[in-house]
Every structure is written in C-alpha cells, then in structure tokens.
Amino acid sequence: MSAIARGAKNALRNPGRAMAVVVILGLSLALALSMAVARQAVDERIASAKGNVDSVLASLGNTLLVRPAGAGGFGGGGGIQVGRGGDAQQATLDQGNLTALSGLAHVASVTEALTVQVPTAQTSLKSAVNFTGRGGGGRGGGGGGTFTLPITAIGANDLAGLSNLGTGSFTVASGSAPGLMGSASEALVGQELATKNGLIVGSTFTLYGATVSVSGIAETSTANRFSANSLVLPLATLQGLANRTGEVSTAIVRVDSVANMATTQAAVASALGSSADVINLQEQASQSNAVANADSTLASLANVSGIALTSLIGALVASAVIVLLTMYMVVRERRREIGVLKALGSSNGKVVAQYTTEAVVLTGLSLVLGFALAVLFGNTVTHALVASNASGAGGGGGPGGGVFGGGGGLFGVSTQNINASLDPALVLLGLGVAFIVAILGSAVPAFAVAKVRPSEVLRGE
C-alpha cells in the first residue's frame, strides 16, 4: 500500500466525521460555484445589454426623424403607429413636401415609410404574436388573457432606413427584397409571420383584397417582435392598396456626418414648416427614460456581479479554512502515528503525501456534492440574487413597447431569464480552485509532520 493509498483510506477512517466535513465543505464549495456561475451569467447580460444600448445609440448618430407635427409621444408606440391596437388613422406627412428634402445640403438619403396596422379582416395572414398576460414588470405582472398584435404592413422606399422606424431591422434571409422604388405586389415577410402562415418565397396571400406574393423572408432583430410580425412592401404598393396615396407616416433623413446634424436639422425643419416635427434621434434617445432606466438596471446588475464576487471569495476562503481546520484536527489526533511512520523510516515527504492525499480526497468528495448542489440550485441562487438586488427595468417586451419603451424595447435591459449554467470552463476552474484549497489545507499536515519528533510521541503511553 502506497502513501497515496493510505491517505485515501484514511480519508474515510472516521466515516461520521468524513461525512460531516464533506457536507459542510460541499455546501461551501456549492456556494462558491453558484456565485461563480451567477457572476458569469450576470456579466454576460451586462456586456450584451451594454453593447446593445451603445450600438443602438451609435446607429442613431446621424439620423433625423420626420413625423407629423404633434404626433403622439415616441415612447410607447405612438408616433409610428406601432404597438397600438385598432386602426386609428393618424395624421400623416404630405409626400409632396418631402421630395424637396433630398435636395438639401448634407442630406445623404431620405427614407419614406407608411406604416399601417392591417385589420384582421383585410388579410389572409394570421398574426404571429400573441401575448399572454405578462406586462412589462417583473414576474407575474399583468393580468391573464391574450392579446393579438395586429400585423404591421410597412410601405417603404428603402430597406436600410427602416431600422430607425422602431420596427427593427430587416435582413433578407431567403429570396430577395421587392423592388421598393417600384409598385409591384410583392412583399418581404418577417420570419415569424412567415413561419406562422407557412409562407415561403413565391407563396401568395391577400392584402386589402389584392394578391401579394412573397419575394423574400427577412430575419429580424430579436429584440423587436414587431418586425417579426411585419411585412415590407414598396411604398407605392401599400399606398395604393390601403388607399393612402400621397401619405407618408414617417421619414428618416440621414445626414452625411454627425458634425452637420444641427444645421441640417434646422434646414429640414424650415423646409417642412410647422406641419412636421424634426427630431434628432440620438439626442432624444440618450435623454429618454429608457436609457436612464437601462443605465440604472446595468448599475444594479453590476452591483449583483460585485456581490457575487465577494461571496465567491468568501466561500472559497471558508472552504480553505474548513480543510485547514479538519486537517489540523486529524493531524493532532494522529501525531503518534506520524511519529511511528517516521521512526519506521518513512521520509517526511511520504507522510506529507499521505496527508495531502487525505485532504484532496475529502475535498474531491465535497466537490462532487458541491457540483451537484450547484447544478440543482445554481439557477435559483442566481435568480434570487438578481431579484433581491437588481431593480428590473422590465421584462421581455410587453405590448405597447415602442422603440424606446421601457418594456424590452431596444434599450430595455432585462433582468429576467438570466440563466446560470455550469459550463466546462467553470467546472475546470472549480476543480482547479478546489485542488488549491486542498493543497492549502495540507499545509497544516506538512508543517505538523515536520515538527513531530518520534522520540517524543513514542515515549511511554
């Protein structure tokens, strides 16, 4: 039997105590693992949310939004008729006035769009989005019942400009976009809507009594479910079908550089007179409550991450102390035995190896328990930690969440569904750390073994 085998055997020499140590150390390691997992999950969420906010703000950098004067607030889905039930006709811009804009200095492009909520009776398509009683708040907010989001038809003369409409961006996944400058009866259909209705490229459906064919399927930004439930047609086509000729609900003016925003905004405003409001999107967004909410949620998530780190370190220190104390106790008890081994001609190294193995085996068993507990309860711990320390800015997007709407719009930082998982890297890290803890704990036997004088412990009874 080697020193290693003796150490392993000794780990279970006193089964009652071994079990107690494994349970306590296992709990401590489980706490450490859960905290590592929670921190990782929260940090990932922070990074992705920050990236999201930053990239949205950046994309708005040189964009002016033109909308009819006095149209409802932007947040909550007023301005561009998104996210509001019914089919209330809103004031629109006169398309004739907009033509002049492309001639202004520093204007790079003008995207015109007409957004229409298609009444259920006017189309063969079924809406892909149903909400079941989950409001913008935390878990269990909002009442029961379902709400079907009407399909949004967007008539546009340019696909790229649409990302600023609050309908999210459209990326052609299959087929192609219809010729938006023309007036063909073709549409680019959002993925979810297409799936819901079994549409593929070449399928047809009816819209306002006309037959429209699917020219392409679009992948839409997941942050925005409105785009997933929309379809894009050439502006002229939709104007004709919906009987809204000459009407535009929004225009997006891209300015050649951020430096020219102020002068161009003034020029556009004076060209359109009092009939339209001209808004600097980035300015508006960065002043919005949504961004402030996102910032405060990010700050509280950062706080959670800090708490997790502190607890992680605390749990590791506690684990090391548990191993240390256990080994201290064990070595004290077996001083005489250590003396015998040394008197029989064992090197210090061999005795230390034996006791280190004992510590490693105890820690290993505890780690198995710790992993099991972390897998079972890691998510619960993460959720509890986030729920008790982060003020959520809302769930995953309720009805009425406009572009900057608090509830899961582009800036919504969700504290929901932060899911912790034990990935292989963390498992390895856990193993490594536990091994270090065990070795640290073995410093006690190493020290004690060197100190034991066989003649002293063997003198008499």
Add this chain to the structure above:
Amino acid sequence: MLDAIALRKEFKSASGTVVAVADATLKLEPGAFVAIVGKSGSGKSTLLSLLGSLETPTSGRVVADGRELANLGTAELTRYRARHVGFVFQGYQLIPNLTALENVTLAMEFGGLPRRERKKQATMLLEWVGLEADQRQRRPGRLSGGQQQRVAIARALANKPKVILADEPTGNLDSATGQLIIDLLRRLAKHYGITVVVVTHDTKLAAQADRGYEMRDGRLAPPSAVPARVKP
C-alpha cells in the same frame, strides 16, 4: 557493530535543563542480547532514541558499522532508521486501521523492499513470531496484547535490521506472555546475529540477558554493577 561513545542528551525547558543521558558509553556487538533496567525517568528511552537516531545527542557519538550518525544526511538517516535498526515501541504502536500483515508490509515499503515480495516476507515473519493465519488479517484492535507485541516484533524485523531496540516489550503483558516475547528476542540474537537491546523494569527478565546495565539519573552503570547478572 553499534558503538555509543560518551553520549549526552540535555533537554532545555523553561524550568531548566534536564540531563536525560549523561556520558553513556556502550559497545553492542552482533548477536549481543543486552538489557537495560532503571527507574522511571532515568533516561532509558532517551538512550534508545539516540541509538536509533530519533534524537541527536547534545554531545558524544553514535557509530554504526564504522559510520558516525552525526555525519549522515537526512536521507541517509531515514535509510538508517528503516533498514539498520528495528524499533519495538512502548505500547506496541501499531497503525490501528491496517491489518497485522499490512503493518509489517508498511515497514517494508520504507525499507525499499520490492512490492511483490512484501506480502510473502511479511507472512513468513508473522509465522515466525507465532501469529496464526487468520490473526494476520486482523486489525490490532482485534488482537491480544501478546499478539500485538508479536506483530510489533515482526514489523521491527521487516527490513532485516542489524539492531533491535525494544522499549518495555513486556510492559503490558502478563509474566508468561512476557517470557515468550523475551524468548523470541533472545532467539533473534542467538540464531540470527542481531543485536538486541531490551529496556525493562522487570529484573527477572533482565537477568536473562548476556549483559545487564542499570541507568541512574542518565548514567549507565557498568555491567559488573548489576547484581543479578546471569550468563545464559
């Protein structure tokens, strides 16, 4: 051949210096069966510790087969303990969670005996000291004092040492069993040429040795001074 020359061992403590062994000189030739008697605290165990290199003397020398222990390095001393001397401790001192057989193979591991030979040799030794087959597989807790002491002697013999240092080997045994153990030790000296040093309180047992010494306050009285000295 084990020589102790003018050995002295002092222990310093807060309450002062204790001279455990003072100027002990002892010549132990192969096959010698030597007894040391003396009152409690007279320094008998300390002397054995010095001979077995478990302690280093304050002054004086221990010379084993021409090599002075003070000149040996840590690894050589470890080797000396494992192979040159065999200890029989006061109170057996077997490892409680190992079987009798494992207690013996354990010592063989430290002596560097190849793994595959250990079990066979240990079995032979345990047979020689008179342990039955089923007793060899028992843990010390399930053996009698006499049986445990036999295991301890087998363990001391594990690496064919030149010297056996036995501290009160009969201390916890009844006189009949004690006599059996002493017979065993004497056979080692007579038939195998091993030097056997036995520390005992029992003057009747000491009388069976080739030579008897008495320790008084760390001093080793010459053999002639022991009254009940009997040649075998």
